[in-house]
Amino acid sequence: MNQMLLRVPREETSLRQRATQTLRQAILDGHFTPGQKLSERELCESLDVSRSCVRESLQHLQAEGLITIIPHRGPEVTTISPKEVRDIYEVRAHLESLAGRGFALNASKDQVRALRAKLTELSQPEITQDRALMLNVKNQFYDILIAGCGNLVAGQLLQQLNNRVTVLRRISMAQPGRFPHTLVELDAIVAAIEQSDGETAARLCEEHVRKAAANVLQSMQPAAAKLQA
Structure with a gap:
């Protein structure tokens, strides 16, 4: 049985990790506040990364409960009730x-x-x-x-x-x-x-x-x- 070789693009993965960490820290430091809407375009420009990278970072932070992605409205910092x-x-x-x-x-x-x-x-x-x-x-x-x-x-x-x-x-x-x-x-x-x-x-x-x-x-x-x- 041939063993499939899985390859992860290291530079791209590292870039996504850095973008995710930067966004996470900005929320934890209070630079982005609960309920604040986030613009993917502005995040791309600020982080100097692609839109796909920003979207994956936002999805990761959504799983952590820090971001809420609202259909037809986009992402915002989660407001905790x-x-x-x-x-x-x-x-x-x-x-x-x-x-x-x-x-x-x-x-x-x-x-x-x-x-x-x-x-x-x-x-x-x-x-x-x-x-x-x-x-x-x-x-x-x-x-x-x-x-x-x-x-x-x-x-x-x-x-x-x-x-x-x-x-x-x-x-x-x-x-x-x-x-x-x-x-x-x-x-x-x-x-x-x-x-x-x-x-x-x-x-x-x-x-x-x-x-x-x-x-x-x-x-x-x-x-x-x-x-x-």
Whole structure:
């Protein structure tokens, strides 16, 4: 039996990957906002790529939940409804609880130290005053948590949720006074992990996510009121 040789055009694939990553990061950084319509022509000019490359990138981001392609209207940045926020954070609460418990019981000493160091970095004034940097460092905190949790499936599912959660974190962090509470909550989680207390770490992770969900929903209310006015 002859074995079929599959060839992938490396340069073209790499270009599509770069275009997808650039668009993804623009959404996560807030350069493109929820509900904003996107022009394929303008994206082609901005990214200096073909229309087919842009379309494939948009389809990929649609699968991630970041882009919505509306028939006869075209692509726009996905607007996450309050119902979807509740659903996302409900799933995240359970997964993060698993990850917190798993990390407390399975992580190496180096991973625990890395988690504490990342939390210390997150609390530095130069970080707290730069929202984009703050989101990046917080994502790194969760990368460490996922890597050391010992549950590959929970880690993969959390990573799949991460892009939409990052968009929602941007909303949550805009709420005055929320971030100091976030640091206190994360500090309690890391302290439980340092004591290898899996049950407490799991409970605190779930509580942290539920508080974050409530904050996002509260932050969304003024925008919803403006739309209805």
